[in-house]
Amino acid sequence: xxxxxxVLATRVLAVASHVVSGYVGxxxxxxxxxxxxxxxxxxxxxxxxxxxxxxQWTGTKASAQEIADIYRGLSQSFLDDFDxxxxxxxxxxxxxxxxxxxxxxxxxxxRGAPGSFFWVLDPVMGDNGKIYVAEDVVPAYKSxxxxxxxxxxxxxxxxxxxxVSIVGMExxxxxxxxLHDKYRIPxxxxxxxxxxxxxxxxxxxxxxxxxxxxxxxxxxFKIVFSSIDCYFCGTGDMFGALITxxxxxxxxxxxxxxxxxxxxxxxxxxxxELPLARATEKVLASMHxxxxxxxxxxxAVVERTRAAMTEGERxxxxxxxxxxxxxxxxxxxxxxxCLRTPATEFRAKAI
Numbered sequence: 001x002x003x004x005x006x007v008l009a010t011r012v013l014a015v016a017s018h019v020v021s022g023y024v025g026x027x028x029x030x031x032x033x034x035x036x037x038x039x040x041x042x043x044x045x046x047x048x049x050x051x052x053x054x055x056q057w058t059g060t061k062a063s064a065q066e067i068a069d070i071y072r073g074l075s076q077s078f079l080d081d082f083d084x085x086x087x088x089x090x091x092x093x094x095x096x097x098x099x100x101x102x103x104x105x106x107x108x109x110x111r112g113a114p115g116s117f118f119w120v121l122d123p124v125m126g127d128n129g130k131i132y133v134a135e136d137v138v139p140a141y142k143s144x145x146x147x148x149x150x151x152x153x154x155x156x157x158x159x160x161x162x163x164v165s166i167v168g169m170e171x172x173x174x175x176x177x178x179l180h181d182k183y184r185i186p187x188x189x190x191x192x193x194x195x196x197x198x199x200x201x202x203x204x205x206x207x208x209x210x211x212x213x214x215x216x217x218x219x220x221f222k223i224v225f226s227s228i229d230c231y232f233c234g235t236g237d238m239f240g241a242l243i244t245x246x247x248x249x250x251x252x253x254x255x256x257x258x259x260x261x262x263x264x265x266x267x268x269x270x271x272x273e274l275p276l277a278r279a280t281e282k283v284l285a286s287m288h289x290x291x292x293x294x295x296x297x298x299x300a301v302v303e304r305t306r307a308a309m310t311e312g313e314r315x316x317x318x319x320x321x322x323x324x325x326x327x328x329x330x331x332x333x334x335x336x337x338c339l340r341t342p343a344t345e346f347r348a349k350a351i
Contacts, residue, residue, distance in 0.1 A: 010248050011039045011081060013106075015067075015099050016088030016237065017051075018044035020059075023330040024051040024234035025088055031332055032241035033086075035339050041079065043070055045090050045099075053233040054325050064094035071102045082106055083117065086244045088237055089124045092133075093140040100144040107147060114261040118248070121148035122240045125157050127192075142183075149262045150187035150247065150276070151179070152240055158190045169197050172208060173220055173351060180212045186262035187211045187247075187276050188218075191239055199349070200224050207284065208351070211265060211274045219271040220351035225284055230295045232328050235287065242283040242339070250275035270350070277348040285342035293338065294331045301327035 012033050017025030026042045033040045045067065048059035062070075074080050085103055090096045103119050110117035123141040126132050138160055145151060145161060159166050162182065164175035172195060179188050189209040200206050205227045210218040251263045254275060265274055305323050306314055313319055332339070 009037065009039065010083045010245070011041070012244060013041050013043060013080075013082045013085045013102075014088075014241075015043045015045060015085065015090070015102070017046040017048065018042070019048050019051050019057075022050050022233075022326075023237075023332055025237055028234050028237040028330065028332065029086060029088065029241040032238060032339055033245060035336055036242075036245040038245060041074065041082070043067065043102075045088075045095060051233050053231075054322055061091040062095065064092070064098040067095055067098045068101065075105075080106070080109075084120065084244055084248065085117070086120045086122075086240055088122045088240060090137075093136040096137055096140040096144065100140075100147065103144070104147055115257075115259045115263055118149045118263060119147065120150045120152065120240060120244050120247075121145065122152040122236060123157050123161065124236070125160055127154050127156050129156055131160075145179075145183040145185055148185060150189070150243070151185055152189050152191060152236070152243065154192045154236070155190060155194070158188075166195070168195055169351070173218065176208065176210050176220065177218045180210070180216050180218055184216065185212075186264050189243065189276065189280060191236065203227055207280060209276050209280055210271075211276045213267045214264070215267075219269075219274060221271045221274065221277045221280075221348040222351050223280060223284055223346050223348050225288060225346055228288075228291050228295055230291075230298070230328060232291060232294065232330060233325075234330050235291070238287055238290070238330065238332075239283060242286055243279055246279035246282045247275060250278040253278075272348055272350055281346045281348055282342065284346045285344040286339050288344050288346075289338035289342050290330060290332065290335050293335050294328065297331055297334070298327040301329075 014026050014029040019027055026044055030040050030042050046061045048057045050057050087099050090099050106117050158175050162175040162178040164178050166172050166175050176188050179185055191207055193206045193208055204224050206222050206224045208222045210220045251257050302323055
């Protein structure tokens, strides 16, 4: 088994978008999960030429019926023996319900064997104060959160789910506790947190997570890291794929934990020793290295792309955006070592 791979072979159902060229959704998830030793079945919710950040694309979205039909085919062929499920972008409330139905079925199958199935749910709804899905997607996700084991909302999505307006660290911790209370969701990681704090300079971001105790109390940790001054698509997808494998790996290091429901540590485990905290440290290390190397390689991609264009194409200002967006595609294949054995170290702090 390669360095950095999970302790045990893990079969994962990855449900997310697909693009022919570039890296978002399942194009990221499948590569990252396989690079870290997982056997992956990809159920694609959209089939696009490229990601929507280019502002032009072609392709189709999968309907709720198509998603259900694909899974039924897997089940009929006894290909539904999944240890974990990772779900990302899903187009529309009906499709969200269809994916939720798959997760519920898998959880029901595993009911007699606690810890044998774990669902990582990224409730993709919006960012930076704006919803970019249909309004009825929000209640659809709210109805599914109680069935998940780990959710990965960004700051705005955490507000939508918790009903708490996040304006500082105090309200952020209130939001996480509200998520535990309202949905009994065992594990929460809020990504891309940008809030004023003494330990978080203006040019830094943070990730805040929690694994609840047996009586639903949050055990909070925070990891601060420097932001990279560049816009990338697919960072949430990379985070989701990495946390799926690294959480499984961290749980394996705690005797007996994999047989506990939702892999919840006993109440005596402090926040900084939670498998979720350990996993998140490794995830951020890999992400920081991949994003830094992608940024550093961008000028060469721009130069190579422009060199292949005609003079007329180079003079057309509309093409500038396409070139920059292409250059910002995550360089995963070129940086496999960053995924498996990152050299960067981040350390969580208790809140």
